[in-house]
Amino acid sequence: MLSCSVAKIRFFIKPPPCILLFFLLSFTSFTSTEAYDVLDPNGNITIRWDIISWTPDGYVAVVTLNNFQQYRHISAPGWSLGWTWAKKEVIWSMMGGQTTEQGDCSKFKTTPPHCCKKDPTVVDLLPGTPYNQQIANCCKGGVLSSWAQDPANAIASFQISVGRAGTSNKTVKVPKNFTLKAPGPGYTCGPGKIVQPTQFLTGDKRRRTQALMTWNVTCMYSQFLAQKTPTCCVSLSSFYNDTIVPCPTCSCGCQGNSSQSGNCVDPDTPHLASVVANPAKSSPFVQCTRHMCPVRVHWHVKLNYKEYWRVKVTITNFNYKMNYTDWNLVIQHPNFDNLTQLFSFNYKSLTPYGTINDTALLWGIKFYNDLLMEAGPEGNVQSELLFRKDKSTFTFDKGWAFPRRIYFNGDNCVMPPPDAYPWLPNASSRREVSLLALVLASFVVFALCAYA
Template sequence: MGLFCVVVSLVLIYTLNQRFYSGDWHEIKRTFLVCSLSPIKLRTCPCETTASLSPSPCVGLSLCVSLPAFAEQILAEAKSAIRRMMESLPKLGGLALLLLFFLSSSTLTSVEAYDALDPNGNVTIKWDVISWTPDGYVAVVTIFNFQQYRHIPSPGWTLGWTWAKKEVIWSMMGGQTTEQGDCSRYKGNVPHCCKKDPTVVDLLPGTPYNQQIANCCKGGVISSWVQDPANAGSAFQVSVGAAGTSNKTVKLPKNFTLKAPGPGYTCGPAKIVRPTQYITADKRRRTQALMTWNITCTYSQFLAQKAPSCCVSLSTFYNDTIVNCPKCTCGCKNNATDPGGCLDPNTPHLESVVSNSPSNQPLVQCTSHMCPIRVHWHVKLNYKEYWRVKVTITNFNYRMNYTHWNMVVQHPNFDNLTQIFSFNYKPLTPYAGLNDTAMLYGVQFYNDLLSEAGPLGNVQSELLFRKDKSTFTFEKGWAFPRRIYFNGDNCVMPPPDSYPWLPNSSPRLGLPKLIPFTPILAYVLLLFLHL
């Protein structure tokens, strides 16, 4: 059926295109007014001219077309094309028919965990077997965050897997399982966990030293690779029993899951790699693990959350218009339909209301966009050889402090960034020869903490760019960012046609040749399907 629709669409587009530009509209007696922005809504209107674009109650441009005999002739041509195709199908071989079937029925349904600004970013879990035991092995599991700007915030990571056989965990250091499971078959020494699918979390800071190992006990918080590489890893040690006792008998765990702290990560299968090597403290000797396997996990914002978590607003010095975040960007909660879904900042005794409301749900300030985070980009000043931008990040969440926050901005003028005030800056260059992406984050002990919603719930900075005469312009929204990420999540930008324009310019509506026929095509297809 998909192939038939493609053929019908091509025939209709070709026929409509030929009729429109050849002026063959002699049969127009009574027409339907089709709104190009609302293809399903049809209104009748008298139209005696030929192929005229006329104003209408619909928004935008409308097209007066005739659909009695004109549509019948188009449908006849479409049916004729389909009939000829059906007659030729028996002449095709079986392999060709099978190929046509797959082409007509295949669809792309997978969600790729790919980030264009960090194409190689991932979380790698390394499992190093460091010694054998009478019934298993001891391993050090390390979680490396190789993502440039996406960190794992509080309450931290949660790692799960499924054992290949009937393994148990005798003991752990630097981490613990959330459940022990059924260990009733053990009479003396009871294992730490007997579950087939254990779930491990990090220990909290302040854990006794005899339960710690290196890089553990951070509450599951892991920094991004660029912002703080020294804290971009976490580790725990596990003693596994009822398992293999050699490289040939050990079975790799499977079905790894990583929550950081919620969903969003997809982990691949464990793969045996070259054993990890260690250098002694005096740097004169190298040792290595007995066996090592890696698991790679990638992030997808589509899997992590159904709604966006931040948005962008824009303004300039040359236009009084302030382009706010699109309405209902992160939801349309209001106290009328969802009591307690948001909080009016003018509520009496605001602090008391926040403290007495349930703490397991986010509490966002009532706004038109309903986003916890808003990034405002203001084109502030224009000099002879430079131009200046002010960036403000506002927190509208009454229950969330963003520690070690970061923001990624893509703009073509970052290759000529001259100075930045009160923010740290690191260029991100995932592609050779292209320097248009910057990572901005707070200065430690100054503004690296974005406080909860309120008078102190914002951070701001200014950026000074040198003009490149070959590319610089204020026209067509060039001065605004191409995309913005906050803490690794893509922020929703306003539509380009709403950007502030220069006083002597205005947005132009481009209308390709075949765009006016899109609603007509949809209507004719509906008629065809009901025949």
């Protein structure tokens, strides 16, 4: 009789079947929360700091934020960028942006600097800023579009004049501890790295100039850092089954759990408008539901033709205090390579896996449905998708007609469990897996270990 503890001695030579089975159950039963996004593996926000000229006590630089994320954008009230100076630098002046605080500038007897803080925070200027305070790509109120949705507006810039900083490449020090908030937490920024100086084309495109010194900072997004709980969920239905699969219960929090669900508003509350408009409460007002999510995406398999099939997608806002401007939706489904027609949404194919076309980016049409209104009768947008059938892969069986993954505004939505998907009426009965079954399976594994 050989116990699991003894079996560990021979693990480095050949793992026993009990160990392999245990690891198999472990990896299939649990999922990890990581910042890496499989649908946008190269997505990030890159901050480029270009020194364009020297001054008597420092330099003038142009700081550029490039949003290289395919579908994750920054909405109002916009981004804020912070760092810690390496020495005793001050900001003499700025264009296209401003710091949120000036700090203590009492040591300066003449004109005080724009900011004397050791750790300044910079925000974008608002639209309508006077032209003599603007530079290219500034003054959008901190709003950054996603790269796939609107690359022309996925860039922001501001100009900064830094004093007491050194006047050569050898004396200038890269700032530390970069932070990016958009508008809350969620991004983690790496250290500034000195790179090859950026090259610029003159207006006539006949001459190249270059920065005196350049460093880059890369910021990555984590949904877990942005918000501990999910922000959207998915429900499913089909024409061939009367079952409507709702969002999983407590997808984004539970009623009565104030630490997660925030304020919950009953839609049948008398004088609902006055309750929602109460300025004393600043937390988001989410409609009371089983799932408690601000946003629900519903996928309905609507019609079946001889050579095509049709889907209706509806996005519903349950938040009474927030409109979603320039929203977008990312859907992963194997039949997107045969998408024939799309109604009332914009569409762009994403290929995170090289040539495999199974991921679509959808967003609203400008001035028509690009604004998802707050909760209420107008708080939804919808469209229909027409797919061509591929005889080699098409089937309605075993939940094939439903998406594998859905993102709303870059955040992964909670999907129903696969065994709850609407099945065809003539499909065999689905296998139910309960917690008790998993516990019994664990006991079997350890029994095998004990007698291996």
